[in-house]
Amino acid sequence: MSGDGFSRRQFVTAGGAALVSGLAGCSGGGDGDGTDAGATTDTMSSDGTVTLGVLEDQSGNFALVGSPKHKASLLAIEEINNDGGIMGNQIEYYDPDPQSDNQRYQELTRRMIQQREVDALWAGYSSATREAIRPIIDQNDQLYFYTTQYEGGVCDKNVFAVGPTARQQLGAVLPYLVEEYGPKIYTIAADYNFGQLSADWVKVLADENDAEVVDEEFIPLSNSQFGSTINNIQEADPDFVMSMLVGANHTSFYEQKASSGLEVPIGTSTAMAQGYEHLRLDPPAMANIYAGVNYMEEIPTERNTSDGGFVDRYYEMWPDAPYLNEEAENNYFSIYMYKKAVEQAGTFEQPEVREALESGITYEAPEAPEGESIALDGATHHVDHHMWVMRADDQHNVEALDDQVIEEQFLSNTVGCDLTSEDEETQYTPQDYFEEAG
Amino acid sequence: MVNGVNLLFQFLDNFAFIVLAAAGLAIIFGIMGVINLAHGEFIMVGAYATTLANIRYGLPLIVAVPVAMFVTALFGLVVERTIISGAAPNWLWKYVRMGLAGGLGRLAALDAVPGRVAGGLEAAAERLPEQPLVEPLYDRLADSMVATWGLSLILVQGVRIWFGNSLDQVGTPVVPFVGETVSPGEIPVLNLIVTNSEFSYSAYRVSLAVIALGVLAVVYVLFTKTDFGMRARATIQDEDTARALGVDTGRTYMATFAIGSALAGLTGALYAPTITMVPDMGTGFLVESFVAVVVGGPSVVLGTTMAGGFLGAISATVTNLMGSTFYGRIALLLTAIVLIRFLPSGISGFVRTIRERRQEAT
Numbered sequence: 001m002s003g004d005g006f007s008r009r010q011f012v013t014a015g016g017a018a019l020v021s022g023l024a025g026c027s028g029g030g031d032g033d034g035t036d037a038g039a040t041t042d043t044m045s046s047d048g049t050v051t052l053g054v055l056e057d058q059s060g061n062f063a064l065v066g067s068p069k070h071k072a073s074l075l076a077i078e079e080i081n082n083d084g085g086i087m088g089n090q091i092e093y094y095d096p097d098p099q100s101d102n103q104r105y106q107e108l109t110r111r112m113i114q115q116r117e118v119d120a121l122w123a124g125y126s127s128a129t130r131e132a133i134r135p136i137i138d139q140n141d142q143l144y145f146y147t148t149q150y151e152g153g154v155c156d157k158n159v160f161a162v163g164p165t166a167r168q169q170l171g172a173v174l175p176y177l178v179e180e181y182g183p184k185i186y187t188i189a190a191d192y193n194f195g196q197l198s199a200d201w202v203k204v205l206a207d208e209n210d211a212e213v214v215d216e217e218f219i220p221l222s223n224s225q226f227g228s229t230i231n232n233i234q235e236a237d238p239d240f241v242m243s244m245l246v247g248a249n250h251t252s253f254y255e256q257k258a259s260s261g262l263e264v265p266i267g268t269s270t271a272m273a274q275g276y277e278h279l280r281l282d283p284p285a286m287a288n289i290y291a292g293v294n295y296m297e298e299i300p301t302e303r304n305t306s307d308g309g310f311v312d313r314y315y316e317m318w319p320d321a322p323y324l325n326e327e328a329e330n331n332y333f334s335i336y337m338y339k340k341a342v343e344q345a346g347t348f349e350q351p352e353v354r355e356a357l358e359s360g361i362t363y364e365a366p367e368a369p370e371g372e373s374i375a376l377d378g379a380t381h382h383v384d385h386h387m388w389v390m391r392a393d394d395q396h397n398v399e400a401l402d403d404q405v406i407e408e409q410f411l412s413n414t415v416g417c418d419l420t421s422e423d424e425e426t427q428y429t430p431q432d433y434f435e436e437a438g
Numbered sequence: 439m440v441n442g443v444n445l446l447f448q449f450l451d452n453f454a455f456i457v458l459a460a461a462g463l464a465i466i467f468g469i470m471g472v473i474n475l476a477h478g479e480f481i482m483v484g485a486y487a488t489t490l491a492n493i494r495y496g497l498p499l500i501v502a503v504p505v506a507m508f509v510t511a512l513f514g515l516v517v518e519r520t521i522i523s524g525a526a527p528n529w530l531w532k533y534v535r536m537g538l539a540g541g542l543g544r545l546a547a548l549d550a551v552p553g554r555v556a557g558g559l560e561a562a563a564e565r566l567p568e569q570p571l572v573e574p575l576y577d578r579l580a581d582s583m584v585a586t587w588g589l590s591l592i593l594v595q596g597v598r599i600w601f602g603n604s605l606d607q608v609g610t611p612v613v614p615f616v617g618e619t620v621s622p623g624e625i626p627v628l629n630l631i632v633t634n635s636e637f638s639y640s641a642y643r644v645s646l647a648v649i650a651l652g653v654l655a656v657v658y659v660l661f662t663k664t665d666f667g668m669r670a671r672a673t674i675q676d677e678d679t680a681r682a683l684g685v686d687t688g689r690t691y692m693a694t695f696a697i698g699s700a701l702a703g704l705t706g707a708l709y710a711p712t713i714t715m716v717p718d719m720g721t722g723f724l725v726e727s728f729v730a731v732v733v734g735g736p737s738v739v740l741g742t743t744m745a746g747g748f749l750g751a752i753s754a755t756v757t758n759l760m761g762s763t764f765y766g767r768i769a770l771l772l773t774a775i776v777l778i779r780f781l782p783s784g785i786s787g788f789v790r791t792i793r794e795r796r797q798e799a800t
Contacts, residue, residue: 059595064603064716191764217762224713224722227451227643228757228766231444234637248604249722251714259610259640259712275604280714282609322602 049092050085050348052077052335053112055123060100062125064248065274065325069147070095071318072328073122076335078317086339087346094118100125102132109133113140119348120145120338122331127151127194131427134159138425143350145338147330149269149294151197152382152410153428155417160357160381162334163327164294166198166244167205168406169269172387173292174205174242176402177267182239183211186264188229188253189244191218198244198269200430200437207436214238224249226256233262240265243289251277258285265290272296273326278396287394290401294385295329295367298398302370310366333365337376357381358420369403379418382408445758447639450647452750452766457650458708459723460730460742461657462701467731468738469674469694471577472522476590477727478720480699484510484706486597489715492608499611499711506707507700514699518692521585524572525688531571539563576691590720597717605715610642646708650746653701658739660697670694729774735784744785749773 054073057066077091085091094116098105105124112118113136120143124130130146137144137158145160152165174185187202189195199216206213215236217229233241243266245253254277266289272278273293278286297304297311304310310332314324340363341356342348358378365374368386375384389402411417415428430437463477474480487506491497497505519526542563546556575582661667672680673690681687705723713719730749734741752773757766781788 059598061718063598067603218764219762220764220767222722222725223763223767224719225451225455225763227448227639228754228761228763231448231637232761235441248714248716248719252712255607255610255714256640256643256712259642261638261640279606280604281607282711285607285609322604 050089050342051116051118052091052093052338053116053118053121053123054093054095054331055098055105055108055112055121056095056331057100057125058097061247062100065327066100066125068321068323068325068328069122069125069331071321072314072324072332073335075314075317076332079313080335080339086342086348089348098123098129102129105129105133106136109136113137113142119143119350120353122147122334124148125327128192130154130159134425141350143354145331145334147334148327149274151194151201151429152408153197153415153430154426155380155411155415155419155428156425157354157381157419157423158425160334160376162337162376162383163330164385164387164406165382165408165410166194166201166269167410168294168385168387168408169292170198170201170205170242170267171292171406171409172402172404173267173269173290173389174202174211175209176292176389177240177265177290178206178209178211181265183209184237184239185211185213185242186233186236186238186240187213187216187242187244188233189216189218189242190246190250191220192246195219195244195246197429199242200434202242202244203436204430204434207434219245219250221247222249224252226253227260229253230257230260230262233257233264238264240267242266243268244270246270248275251275251281254289255281255285258287263288267292269293272390272392272398276323276325278392278398279323281396283396284394286392286396289392291390291392292387293326293390294387295326295365296388296390296398297324298390298400299367299388300400301366301368303364303368304366329366333363333367333374336365337361337363372405374405377408377412378420380408380411381419382411384408441637441758444637445754447637447644448754448758449750451639451643452753453746454643454646454650455709456726456730456750457654457742457746458646458701458705459727460734460745461653461738462698462703462705463727464731464734464738464742465657465701466695466698468736468741469670470522470691471579472575472582472695473579473586474698475583475587476517476593476720477586477702478722478724479590479593480510480514480702480720481706481709481723482593482597482717482720483513484703485710485713485715485719486601486605486706487703488707488710489605489608493606499608502608503704503707506710507703510703510706511696511700514702515692515696517589517699518695521575521589522582522695523574523576523688523691524570527572528570531567532569535566535569539566574691594717594720601717603716607715608711610640610711640712643712649708653704654739654743657701661738666690666693726770729770733774733777733784735781735786735788737786737790740789741784741786744789748785 054070056070057063058070077093080086081090094112096108098108109123112121122145123133124146125148127150141158144158145162147163149163149169150161150165152167154161185202185206187199189199195218203213217232241264268289268291271289272286272291273296311324315321340361341353345352345356357376360375360378362373362375368374374386377384384405384407387404387406388400390398391401392398414433417424462480463474466472466474484506487509488502491502491505492499542559545551546559575585661670669685669690672685673687677687713722730742730745733749734745749770753766753770756769757763
């Protein structure tokens with residue numbers, strides 16, 4: 001909308017209106033109480049609204065996994081608004097479509113901060129997107145929630161990375177598979193920062209669990225033919241495979257390995273929970289695949305699957321939605337965490353809200369069983385998630401095998417990131433700290 | 439470690455993929471001089487048609503494949519008439535122009551219209567663009583690229599809006615091999631035990647290599663042994679003479695485009711069970727198909743076969759040696775660069791030059 005041509009008449013009208021409202025502002029300071037004619041979107045949130053920015057992909061490469069995030073965000077906002085808003089203020093939101101395009105993300109992030117002056121921003125699916133907009137976030141000290149599961153290590157005063165990290169996800173599923181099948185691991189991962197760092201984490205975790213990575217293969221994102229990869233796995237004959245494949249092209253791997261008769265168990269942090277492959281592919285493509293996740297639609301908690309639970313409410317609002325994925329829940333609970341923090345701080349001012357978030361907010365998220373909640377760790381801006389091991393059988397029914405709380409460990413224990421005492425804007429990688437990861 | 443049987447199967451897999459990806463593109467490029475950048479999206483149309491026919495309408499895969507070919511051919515026909523040849527818009531414009539000119543003329547003749555305005559109206563009626571409004575894109579390489587690239591963008595986003603971000607996928611079909619029993623629900627695989635480690639291959643994927651050879655044979659017969667083939671070749675060699683001798687070149691182009699589209703549809707249909715159904719799935723075929731056409735050169739059958747064989751062998755060998763598809767990809771593209779440098783008209787162009795030289799010598 002911005003940047004459109006302005007006709008001379010529009011200009012005069014707008015200028016006149018601005019002049020009039022300016023005068024009104026001077027004279028009528030005392031009686032301004034919601035009776036403003038709404039000519040401008042007031043952003044200081046003092047007159048009945050709080051403004052959130054939701055930049056999630058509704059089209060383009062990440063649309064499949066991004067649109068559930070968008071939908072669940074709107075669900076949380078609608079629920080909060082129906083319930084009286086945040087401290088009596090209705091939430092207003094802006095949700096333009098970034099179209100899976102990082103350049104557009106940068107433009108929209110600037111627009112959200114500078115024109116819309118959002119009180120908090122949720123944005124981005126991939127790590128590449130996050131890194132593309134993080135400098136803008138930091139320049140403007142914008143309160144920002146990144147909710148996708150990711151490689152971990154972001155220690156940034158403005159960023160709340162509330163999705164599970166690779167160490168949390170792999171830490172749920174890898175020890176389980178070592179116990180179940182044995183210590184020989186073959187890693188296949190997408191060939192970019194997320195896949196490379198996740199593969200490093202597999203090595204670190206293998207070392208901690210007395211297992212061994214026999215070989216690893218990195219696969220370009222454009223590749224959709226897996227004949228030789230399948231043969232390589234057969235040649236190495238591992239006890240199980242760890243798969244950190246990403247995107248639509250890589251999904252072809254599962255069908256191709258099934259039709260080639262490769263029957264090795266596969267542990268993953270990426271399949272099923274994000275792109276619901278167990279529903280999209282014909283069985284038995286995903287048989288014997290174990291996902292380490294904090295959330296999937298099938299997680300058997302009271303809050304999630306009971307009548308009127310999270311799943312019910314989501315499909316009531318979005319009857320045609322195909323799936324409710326891991327990151328959708330992360331958007332959902334983090335909007336509620338934001339609400340709690342604002343209420344605790346008693347203001348929408350971002351430094352105060354950040355401080356409240358750092359005080360250790362907890363929330364009864366759908367991923368946690370009845371009576372438990374998940375906690376935001378103030379020092380690292382990460383969440384101690386309730387992690388699940390989910391397995392698909394040869395009919396693609398998903399069952400929960402194991403669940404436990406896994407804390408963010410890398411930043412808190414290894415790096416020693418403490419954002420409550422020191423402001424940082426860094427991403428740490430496992431190579432810097434672990435010999436095995438090199 | 440290079441393993442002979444492993445290498446053979448990877449070669450067959452690559453050969454099938456390259457030949458099937460390139461066949462439709464090679465025909466349209468070789469005969470019409472149109473670079474169809476929407477080729478990947480034609481494959482996507484075939485794959486989507488197969489999947490929808492199978493999942494929504496319950497047709498078995500063996501029926502869904504010809505249906506998809508037909509749908510894609512029909513789609514190709516529409517594209518050819520509207521965008522490539524421009525016949526449909528031209529036909530439409532003929533009547534629109536007549537109506538507009540008549541309307542303007544009548545308006546000018548009205549008493550209420552002052553003379554100056556009437557003159558203007560008449561001049562406008564005369565200035566309406568002449569027909570044909572749209573020039574055909576035949577043999578306009580750069581123009582055809584821009585037009586079909588635009589088409590591919592429209593198709594990808596259109597399918598996304600219409601069918602959503604992904605479709606459920608058809609399972610890989612059961613291909614029983616001689617001497618192998620198939621229990622229901624089980625996926626048969628061609629199990630081969632090599633040395634002391636076991637490899638297995640999808641029988642379906644292996645059978646695609648056979649289908650690829652079949653496609654090449656059919657295309658060969660079609661273009662060398664039939665009347666249509668003779669007309670098509672006459673049209674490539676000398677369009678004016680062919681037309682003077684009574685060949686309807688417009689119709690030949692139309693049929694050629696439909697056949698090329700049908701082959702793209704077949705490729706999409708055959709790979710639909712093995713590749714994720716997303717609107718931009720066509721891009722996965724684009725690199726292989728263009729490299730094969732460039733490397734293959736002007737002769738459709740000879741070029742595609744040799745490109746498929748040559749590139750398939752290089753890709754399979756390098757992948758096998760280095761143990762990663764990543765290097766196979768690099769080798770494929772490097773080969774293309776080297777070949778274009780030294781054999782600018784591709785392998786089949788090189789073969790033709792050698793043959794001509796030999797004929798001159800004798």
